[in-house]
Structure formats: structure tokens, C-alpha cells
Amino acid sequence: MTEEKKNGVMDKKVSRRNMLKMTGIGAAGIAIGASGMGGILSTFGKDFVAEDDDSTAKNKVNFYGKNQPGITTPAQSNIYFASLTVLVKTKEELQKLFKDWTPAAVKLMNGEKIAAQTNDMVPPPDTGEAKGMDAQNLTLTFGVGPSLFKKFDFGDKKPAELKNLPHFPKDQIEENYSHGDICIQACADDAQVAFHAIRNLVRIASGRVTMKWSQAGFNAVPMTDGKPGTPRNLFAFKDGTENPRGQADADKVVFAQSSETKSWLVGGSYLIARRIQMHLETWDRTALDEQEATFGRHRDSGAPIGKTGEFDAMEIDRKDEKGELVVPDTSHVFLAKSVKSRLLRRSFSYASGVIDSTGAHDAGLLFISFQKDPKQFIEIQNSLGRMDKMNEYITHRGSAVFACFPGVKKGSFIGEALFSTL
């Protein structure tokens, strides 16, 4: 007996397949219109096909789970981050968008094409540039921004904490790297696989969303005995050493628990993205001693100043024989650690050409952090904003906050609980 028959939904599926066949369209829920009709059209039917995580796929991260992938997943070497503006007008259409994205996301994370070509007279359903690649540890993480709740009335489902971040000292935030109704974070060990995922998800949603801004990023991830180490940022320091580790710690810091948030967001997390330009030319004229004092860590080992191991305890109140602080009180780590809040950092470097007015690299950090409440970030950034030595070398140019849904169960779709009373 087929899976479809067991579930008692065969008739619906067969008729849907027949319809797809009759119209010459792929079977994965992605409808391709004749090119004269404008290429990719909306998907058919009210429902969606629940795809399976393929446990035999190589270099594969599971899509389904308690929390979304791409949060506590070890950082891959590439990101393509997209912030989208929603064009549809009703919550039903918005819900349909997430239904359409769900099976496509599973297939992409399996390293599969989103749909097979069944008719050569129409544009290929999958754009094809990831053909021949395995899953490359692709993760897709979906979130919704404060502006979405201005466009759609979700009543008291809107969490009070989901709002644009306040202005911090020295911020030079530009709208074209900021905000958005929906975000999709695609991370993979191959840049083109990450790009392909966003390209196809946006294509499926053609006419229903537009891209507001996007940013590609990269990391050098050193491997030791097959295990990924801490990546270095463009200042050459290991970035991500002091992060929550393990599910229990992540539940404390990263994933909202029931009683801490709206029910649709339990198991979800807030993503904060900051596009931070790093003034590499100034940094490269700075002595190593000064660079290390800026962070409070040694550059090569990543160890706290005065220690040797990357994971040695960072004791910010340690004093030398003269009674002076070993880790300077203006250093990045001292200030980040001197407040109670913690967060999970999962940042990527970027290089996006040249700044016209100065001829400098337009390069820096696509800082991404996950926390159960944006106030964790705000507390740390306020501490840094006032006197962080690193401020001489950076400018924050983009800012966005998104509530990332909890993980998806097979048969359900991304963000289902947000729409549950429709």
C-alpha cells in the first residue's frame, strides 16, 4: 500500500498530479507557466506535499526538528542572507507562501532539485546551478520582521519585543541594508549552493515577494580531525569562541520557551543581523599589541590575554602583580562580558567591492546573533556602544531583527502556528 493510500489522501494527490501532468508542470508543487504567461506562477491546490529528509544524502542537515536548522548548526563556510518585502495582501496568501516554501526547503536541504523537468517547452523548474553538488550542509532558516505585523493584523500574536532595534551610539544605519518583512538565511559549505537556494525560493514566490536587500558572506572554517573549529573574522581573530554550547544552554539563551513568548514562537529565536563595515586599512596600520588589547584575546590562539588556550576561562577581573586588569576594561570582550546577557553569534565576513568616496574595501562582518529576546543583544550593544575600543575600527551600517519560527514537524509547514486560527 502506498504512503498516500495509508494516509487516505490518495484521491486528492492523484487528481493534483493529473492536473500537473495535463498542464505539463513538475510534481513538487512548483508550477511553471508557459513563458508567455510570465514564467514561474503560483503553486496549485490548497495543500502541499510533505517531503522527507533524505537520511542517505551526503553532507546533509535535517530540515525537520524541534528548532529550525542554521541556528545551533555548526557554522558553514558560506551564507546568502535575503530580506524580503511581502507583496501579497491577505493572510491566506501569506500562509500559502510558507506552504509552498516548505517542501522546496526540504528538497534543497536534501541536495535535490526542487522539481523535475517534465516538459521541455517550459523554463526549468529548478534553476540548475547546484546540479552535481551534494547538500553541502545547506540550512535554511526563516523569520518574520516587525514590518510584517504592520501589513497583516495578527492581533495579539504580535510579540511586543518584535520591533526595530533602537539607535545605538555611532550607528550609521542605511535603509538599503536594513529591516524586511521576511528573512531567509541560507548557509552552506558552498557559496553557489547557498545562492541557488535563495534564488529558487524567491523564484517560487515571484509576484508575491520582492527582495529588499541581501548579503553574501564567507568564513574560513579550520578543520581539526574532521571537526570544524572557530572561524576567524577579517581582523584575523577567532570569532565565536564564547558561545552557548549544547541544547540545554541553547534553551537558556537562544530558544524561547513556553511562558517566555507567544505560543507560535515557542522553540523559535530572534535573529539580529547587523551589517558592520570593518575599516581594514586602519586596522592594518595597528600594532599587534594594540589589536589584542582591542579584543582582550590573543590573535593567533584566540586565548584570553595572558593565557594560552582558546577555551581557557575568560576572567575579566583578573589582575596582574601591579594590581592592573589583565584584560583591558575598554576591550570588546571585557565590555561584552560585563553585562549579564548572552547570545549565540553566527557571523560571516563579507566583501562587497569598494566604497566609492574613499576607495576603501566595502568589507566587514555580517554579524548575526540568535537570542530568545532582542533585549539580550540591546544590553550588550549598549555596553559596547559606549566605549568599546573596537568602535575606532568599525561602523554599523545595516540592522534588522526577525522572529525565527520554531522547527517544523513533518506534515506541518513553516510558521504554521502563526496562522493556526485562520
Ligand code: HEM
Ligand atoms: C565587526 C564587529 C565585531 C567583531 C569583529 C567582533 C569580534 C569578536 C571577537 C574576536 C570576540 C572574541 C572571541 C569570541 O568569544 O568569539 C568577540 C566576542 C564577543 N562578541 Fe563580538 N564582534 C563584533 C561585534 C559584536 C556585536 C555587535 C556584539 C553584540 C552586541 C558582539 C558580542 C560579542 C559577545 C557577547 C562576545 C563574547 C564575550 C564573552 O563572553 O567572552 N560582538 N567578538
